[in-house]
Amino acid sequence: MIRLLVIAVLVVQTLCVSMASAQETSASAPMSSGVFQAPVILDGSELFLLRGVSGMPAERRALEVHERLVQVATASNSTTVNIQKREERFGFVILADGVEILTVTQADAALEKIDLALLADVHAKVIKEAILSYRSERSDKARIEGAIYALGWTLAFALFTFLGFLLRRFLNTRITRLVHRNLAEVESATRAHVRADAIAALIRFGINFVLLSIFFLGVYYYLSFILLAFAETRYVAQLLLTYVTRPVLNIVLGFFNYLPNLVTLLIIAAVTQYIIRGLRIFFEAVEAGSFEIGNFERHWVIPTFNIVRAILILIALVFAFPYIPGSESAAFQGLTILVGAMLSLGSNSVMNNLISGLFVIYRRSTSIGDRIKIGEHLGDVVEIKMMETHLRSIKNELISIPNAQLLNSEVVNYSKHADANGLLVHTTVGIGYEEPTEKVEAMLIEAARRTNGLKNRPAPFxxxxxxxxxxxxxxxxxxxxxxxxxxxxxxxxxxxxxxxxTENGVQIMTPSYVADPPDAKVATAPWDGKLAHQDSGEKEQSKA
Known part of the structure; x- marks a missing residue:
């Protein structure tokens, strides 16, 4: 912090030197209101305006008057000054301690829109007060008072810095303890791994940023008040205070002027939030079964609530737009057009998936928990989002399917049946022409009856x-x-x-057949209508 203070002091000192030199070389920039004119400035105070004439620009004329005032003011330490006014051909000449300071012309009187003699009296009085003030501000008494003033502000700033350092250390320690204590309770209750140190560091960073901003603001005003203590640097101090104080005051005044619009925005936000909260309670009741809405399915609750909430937020934004700061400016409107163009050009696939997601959710062809097949992917639906659908494959893989693909592809749903009989499971085998067809059919039906999960009614065929x-x-x-x-x-x-x-000695020809084996494949006797396991069962019954 001390190093930052030293850097700030060096920067401001450099700025002061450059501004002071600029003051000596140029009194001020011309003020144009249809007439070329420039102010006469002494010690940062504007005395009066001078008009330019042929062969004498306003800036040059004001600079010469400034130099003569400094010359007279530094020539003596007297607390009085002899001001004389002499009328000549072109106007009134004003002298201070015998030095010609200024000639007030009829053009100057026309610029100020007052009588020439009265304007000369006013300028003479202002010149006298400026010279006396210049001498008074550079007297030994004034310098001692300025040194005491600067010392007082230095002590106050040292105390401010010390208290800020103590406050920073206290807040950092206190925040760390509070975060660790509160998050320890959360971790024990939820068994969640929360990085308390990271959260505490983030909060400390925010506090330190605020304190550092306040410190730099204090440094700025401290240096400004120090520069105000001495006449040579007072002009620079006034500039510094103007550069910061005026924008800050503009911001504060703008904030107070904006309060009615801010109240309107808060009312819109509060009403919108209240309506959304009521809708949330209603949809939670629908999901719990407290309310029944026709054929409204429960898995529609969350997406429907999100859609209604998004619509309400958009409506609230439309109402709030005129009250947003800067909404009427061309820059703000241009920014909104740019954002809209970027969204329209870059979100074609996003909007396609989003709209497809709505169709997937509401067309009832797929629900969470269904086993479906999409292309080459087979799995259970675990989540249906607005942009994508998640499947859990039979190999326990998580598959993400874009909703646009889900909508445009053929979906086989194994969990929803076309009728009460269920789904037909089928498979094909190739058997030689020499086997009796009735025997093959009986063996296939027997294999189906042995299979768990297949129904006997309706009977396999x-x-x-x-x-x-x-x-x-x-x-x-x-x-x-x-x-x-x-x-x-x-x-x-x-x-x-x-x-x-295998039990019945029948060879399966699938998937291909090349040549006959050494043993004859022709059946030795016609089939008697019984399978091998049936013959063995009958023999056991006869023995019993």
């Missing part, structure tokens, strides 16, 4: 899928209401088909 080159393709079909475990059901069905065909 077999379709002839195709007459291929080397085999007949049989398709076994069976109903199930357990769409979530179809991969497991199919796996069990395939295993049971293989077991039944």
């Amino acid at each position: 077999v379709l002839w899928a195709a007459l291929a080159d080397y085999a007949v393709n049989y398709q076994i079909n069976a109903y199930t209401t357990q769409g979530a475990i179809i991969p497991r059901i199919k796996s069990d069905l395939h295993r049971n088909i293989l077991d039944v065909f």
Whole structure:
């Protein structure tokens, strides 16, 4: 902090030197109101305005008057000054201690719109007071008072810095303790891993930023008051105070002038928040089942609430827009147009997914918990968002599907059945032409009955899928209401088909057939209508 103070002092000292030199070389910039004129400034105080004439610009004329005033003021330490006024051809000449200071012309009187003699009297009085004030401010008494004044402000600033340092250390310690104590209770109650040190550091950073801003503001005003203590630097101090105080006052006054609009914005925000809170309570009651709205499904509650809330917020923004600071300015309107253009050009895919999400949510084809197949992806719906839908695959993978793809793709839903019978699970096997068709159908139906998850009513049935080159393709079909475990059901069905065909000595020709094995493939005897496991069962019953 001491290092920052030293840097600030050096910067302000450099600024003071440059401004003081600028004051000596140029009295002031011309003030143009249709007439070329310039002010006469002494010790930072504007005395009067002078008009430019042919061959004598206003700036040059004011600078010469300033130099003559300094010359007379520094020539003596007397507490009196002899002011004389002499009328000549071009106007009144004003002299101070015998030195010609200024000639007041008829053009100057026309500029001020008063009588020439009266204007000369006014200028003479102002010149006298300025010279006496210049001498008084540079007397030994004035310098001693300025030194005491500067010392008092230095002590006050030292106390201000010390108290600020103590306050900073106290707040940092206090905030760290409070954050650790409160978050320790949160961690024990929620078992959440909260980084108390990070939160405390963030709060400390905000407090330190505020304190540092106050400190630099104190440094600024401290240096300004120190410069005010001495006549040579008073002009610079006035400039410094003007650069900061005037903008601050403008901000404060602007804030008070804006209070009616601020109250309006607060009312709009409060009403909007109250309505949203009431809607939240209503939708929570609908989700809990306290209210029933026709065919309104529960998984529509959250997206519907979000849509209604977004609409209410947009309506509130429309009402609040005229009361936002700077909303009538061309810069603000141009910024809103730019933001709108960026959103319209860069959010085509976003809006496509967003609108598709609404169709996905409300068209009832997919619900959370359903097992669906989208393209090559098979899984359970775990979350439906406005932009995307999340699936949990049978391999426990989390798959994110954009809603636009979900809307434009064919979706197979294994959890929702077309009728009460359920879903048809089917698979195809190729069996040689030499096997009796009734026997093959009976074996396939037996394999379906052995499979857990397949229904016996309606009964499984077999379709002839195709007459291929080397085999007949049989398709076994069976109903199930357990769409979530179809991969497991199919796996069990395939295993049971293989077991039944092996028990009965029937060769499966799928997936391809190349040549006959050494043993003849032609059936040795017609099929008697019984399967191998049925024969063994009947023999056991006869033995019993």
